[in-house]
Amino acid sequence: MTTPFLPGGDSQDFPGSVGWVIPQKICLASSENPFHLETGGELSHIEVEYETYGELAAGADNVVLITHALSGDAHAAGWDQTAVQKTTSGRYMVRKDGYSPPRSYRRKKPGWWDTMIGPGKPIDTKRFFVICSNVLGSCYGTTGPADINPETNRPYGLTFPVVTVGDWVRLQSLLLDQLGIERLYAVVGGSLGGQQALEWALAYPERVGKAIVLAASARLSTQGLAFNSVGRYSIKSDPNFHNGDYYRSAGPEHGLAAARMLAHITYLSEEGMDLKFGRRLQNKIKPDFSFDVEFAVESYLNHQGKSFVERFDANSYLFVSRAMDYYDAAERWGEGDLAAACRRLRSEILVASFSTDWLYTPEGCRELVHAITRTGRPVTYADIPSQYGHDAFLVETKRVGRLLAGILGAKSRFA
Amino acid sequence: MTTPFLPGGDSQDFPGSVGWVIPQKICLASSENPFHLETGGELSHIEVEYETYGELAAGADNVVLITHALSGDAHAAGWDQTAVQKTTSGRYMVRKDGYSPPRSYRRKKPGWWDTMIGPGKPIDTKRFFVICSNVLGSCYGTTGPADINPETNRPYGLTFPVVTVGDWVRLQSLLLDQLGIERLYAVVGGSLGGQQALEWALAYPERVGKAIVLAASARLSTQGLAFNSVGRYSIKSDPNFHNGDYYRSAGPEHGLAAARMLAHITYLSEEGMDLKFGRRLQNKIKPDFSFDVEFAVESYLNHQGKSFVERFDANSYLFVSRAMDYYDAAERWGEGDLAAACRRLRSEILVASFSTDWLYTPEGCRELVHAITRTGRPVTYADIPSQYGHDAFLVETKRVGRLLAGILGAKSRFA
Numbered sequence: 001m002t003t004p005f006l007p008g009g010d011s012q013d014f015p016g017s018v019g020w021v022i023p024q025k026i027c028l029a030s031s032e033n034p035f036h037l038e039t040g041g042e043l044s045h046i047e048v049e050y051e052t053y054g055e056l057a058a059g060a061d062n063v064v065l066i067t068h069a070l071s072g073d074a075h076a077a078g079w080d081q082t083a084v085q086k087t088t089s090g091r092y093m094v095r096k097d098g099y100s101p102p103r104s105y106r107r108k109k110p111g112w113w114d115t116m117i118g119p120g121k122p123i124d125t126k127r128f129f130v131i132c133s134n135v136l137g138s139c140y141g142t143t144g145p146a147d148i149n150p151e152t153n154r155p156y157g158l159t160f161p162v163v164t165v166g167d168w169v170r171l172q173s174l175l176l177d178q179l180g181i182e183r184l185y186a187v188v189g190g191s192l193g194g195q196q197a198l199e200w201a202l203a204y205p206e207r208v209g210k211a212i213v214l215a216a217s218a219r220l221s222t223q224g225l226a227f228n229s230v231g232r233y234s235i236k237s238d239p240n241f242h243n244g245d246y247y248r249s250a251g252p253e254h255g256l257a258a259a260r261m262l263a264h265i266t267y268l269s270e271e272g273m274d275l276k277f278g279r280r281l282q283n284k285i286k287p288d289f290s291f292d293v294e295f296a297v298e299s300y301l302n303h304q305g306k307s308f309v310e311r312f313d314a315n316s317y318l319f320v321s322r323a324m325d326y327y328d329a330a331e332r333w334g335e336g337d338l339a340a341a342c343r344r345l346r347s348e349i350l351v352a353s354f355s356t357d358w359l360y361t362p363e364g365c366r367e368l369v370h371a372i373t374r375t376g377r378p379v380t381y382a383d384i385p386s387q388y389g390h391d392a393f394l395v396e397t398k399r400v401g402r403l404l405a406g407i408l409g410a411k412s413r414f415a
Numbered sequence: 416m417t418t419p420f421l422p423g424g425d426s427q428d429f430p431g432s433v434g435w436v437i438p439q440k441i442c443l444a445s446s447e448n449p450f451h452l453e454t455g456g457e458l459s460h461i462e463v464e465y466e467t468y469g470e471l472a473a474g475a476d477n478v479v480l481i482t483h484a485l486s487g488d489a490h491a492a493g494w495d496q497t498a499v500q501k502t503t504s505g506r507y508m509v510r511k512d513g514y515s516p517p518r519s520y521r522r523k524k525p526g527w528w529d530t531m532i533g534p535g536k537p538i539d540t541k542r543f544f545v546i547c548s549n550v551l552g553s554c555y556g557t558t559g560p561a562d563i564n565p566e567t568n569r570p571y572g573l574t575f576p577v578v579t580v581g582d583w584v585r586l587q588s589l590l591l592d593q594l595g596i597e598r599l600y601a602v603v604g605g606s607l608g609g610q611q612a613l614e615w616a617l618a619y620p621e622r623v624g625k626a627i628v629l630a631a632s633a634r635l636s637t638q639g640l641a642f643n644s645v646g647r648y649s650i651k652s653d654p655n656f657h658n659g660d661y662y663r664s665a666g667p668e669h670g671l672a673a674a675r676m677l678a679h680i681t682y683l684s685e686e687g688m689d690l691k692f693g694r695r696l697q698n699k700i701k702p703d704f705s706f707d708v709e710f711a712v713e714s715y716l717n718h719q720g721k722s723f724v725e726r727f728d729a730n731s732y733l734f735v736s737r738a739m740d741y742y743d744a745a746e747r748w749g750e751g752d753l754a755a756a757c758r759r760l761r762s763e764i765l766v767a768s769f770s771t772d773w774l775y776t777p778e779g780c781r782e783l784v785h786a787i788t789r790t791g792r793p794v795t796y797a798d799i800p801s802q803y804g805h806d807a808f809l810v811e812t813k814r815v816g817r818l819l820a821g822i823l824g825a826k827s828r829f830a
Contacts, residue, residue, distance in 0.1 A: 279635075318706055
């Protein structure tokens with residue numbers, strides 16, 4: 001296992017950061033030992049990309065697993081020094097170890113949760129060994145629909161098996177097995193990552209000390225299903241989609257952009273959008289009276305759509321958003337009864353909602369909290385006031401940081 | 416002017432209904448007398464489609480104007496006996512008088528507000544002469560982008576001038592002029608129709624007795640702008656769009672369907688969607704684990720998208736939704752100050768919001784109510800409890816009916 005540069009300590013280049021990091025790859029399925037998916041398929045080859053920060057303690061009792069959201073990756077903290085591949089069609093980037101990309105560059109951005117993870121930060125790498133891995137079906141180094149199916153020598157596309165949150169968590173457990181980690185001090189995630197944290201506590205109650213579930217409930221609402229459905233409709237109905245077999249030609253860029261623009265609206269709150277953009281025109285005093293960009297919010301959404309197409313694979317969007325649809329903790333573990341499901345829990349649980357989040361609403365989060373409470377198990381719940389909607393779990397650095405530091409710092413009542 | 420069958424009275428075929436109606440056409444612009452649009456363009460030929468129900472009183476003091484919403488038409492009540500044209504590409508329907516359509520049928524549905532308009536109904540055709548006209552730029556008989564530009568002999572497409580709510584209201588005022596109607600007893604509309612009702616009271620304060628504004632505020636929110644923007648993006652980026660010049664080929668059906676599916680989510684409330692569909696699967700006990708329809712809400716949205724494509728023109732969607740974006744009563748009449756704008760009002764005003772409407776929220780409606788109140792003018796405001804979201808103005812028949820009957824029945828304080 002390659003350790004990151006300046007592991008766990010302050011980097012001279014990036015004070016307060018874990019510094020440069022190198023993503024790791026591990027093979028977690030083989031022909032002899034295939035990975036069986038919950039939906040029935042199997043994969044005889046899975047590579048998982050992950051990153052680690054900090055040092056594993058001798059007793060392996062300081063492990064914090066970070067689980068990422070829909071479009072996230074393993075690069076949660078620090079600065080990634082791996083070359084990034086841009087596909088020949090220029091559409092999106094997938095890192096391939098040992099591959100010399102035609103156009104490559106270093107990531108210029110720190111990891112997606114660098115504000116939370118680092119020396120002296122809430123998820124303190126001086127104390128914790130932090131792991132984050134990319135989910136199955138995504139496009140950031142873990143096997144997904146854009147990868148070559150070894151049996152056909154062509155990209156999987158839609159022949160990739162449908163994945164679930166349960167599959168992701170089981171694959172993460174295999175990763176921990178390989179790393180010699182029996183038990184997590186904590187698992188922490190927001191949004192779809194929060195559902196993985198919850199699933200960890202339900203599927204492996206004895207392996208989880210603390211489960212920290214941010215901006216996530218036990219299942220997606222009907223409205224959430226509806227938005228995902230329209231996003232996928234846009235991708236699937238793009239003439240460049242070719243039923244997922246688009247890797248040798250232009251892909252469904254417009255469909256993917258529309259899906260992202262739409263999803264992005266659900267990540268912001270009405271209030272936050274109003275404060276940020278209002279009805280302000282984009283770089284003009286009077287409207288042009290056209291169907292081009294008039295309002296600032298239109299320009300912002302267009303940018304979100306365009307930049308997403310540069311970095312994400314449309315098939316992965318289908319698979320990952322579908323996993324989000326299917327997840328239902330009550331169905332999985334309680335035959336529809338969430339409190340029954342929660343009787344499995346053995347971990348300390350924190351649930352945090354955000355006041356203006358309308359994708360995973362405070363009400364939805366409280367449903368989970370109430371179900372846990374009904375089992376007699378203590379649960380810490382915070383509803384964090386914020387104007388930032390669903391994105392607040394990434395944006396409300398101070399408030400989330402204080403919460404995480406408190407929960408992670410306290411001796412677990414159940415450890 | 417052709418009068419409808421059994422005008423204003425009970426129809427034997429449809430008890431309680433105004434019965435069969437025939438849409439009327441009127442020409443409201445000519446080369447000698449072009450219509451100048453607010454955005455700068457002009458049209459030398461405008462046909463307006465409208466319907467009337469009931470009988471005009473001798474003093475012409477019993478006129479109620481109905482203003483329709485985004486995808487509405489002039490057919491507000493009764494049963495339309497005009498043949499409907501389906502275009503050769505089978506895409507959408509436009510009625511053309513004097514044209515023998517290749518495939519034609521009668522509308523099988525009553526008018527969109529038949530629950531409210533009829534003999535003995537809240538907008539009582541025994542008492543009132545009711546008018547509803549299709550807005551400029553739409554595709555239901557009033558001139559719009561699908562119509563032939565007489566100067567080029569080709570459909571306007573995107574060369575059609577950008578229209579505004581102000582243009583619509585002025586065109587309606589020209590229609591009233593032609594019909595010899597000086598003053599409206601009332602103007603009534605919901606959603607974008609509610610904004611027209613408000614604009615009537617602001618633009619022609621002396622011509623409006625009562626303005627009834629349902630599920631509408633003085634301007635669209637940032638979030639509303641965002642949703643419209645994504646919908647238009649879907650249409651414009653559909654390869655069949657051809658910059659609006661698609662009338663001789665397959666049109667941007669997928670883009671229009673996506674726009675409608677998305678908009679439809681904003682018409683329902685989260686609560687209502689949850690009650691209606693929840694996470695129920697569509698005609699199956701277990702999921703198939705696929706990207707086809709799994710959940711009932713997906714099936715519903717697909718149906719909404721498909722049926723909309725059959726009945727609406729994508730270019731019209733661009734024009735009408737853009738008019739919705741631009742409308743801002745405060746900017747138009749108060750240099751950004753809504754209370755200043757409201758000082759123009761001379762009519763009796765009713766504003767009704769619906770508790771779960773998140774497109775034109777109760778808060779947004781109250782902003783208008785408060786602005787009117789600040790001018791010292793009385794305003795009737797009702798927040799109607801409903802689970803039906805924005806659609807409630809069409810669905811909450813009893814509650815809306817009682818409100819309308821009360822307001823229309825009472826002697827106007829300002830008449």
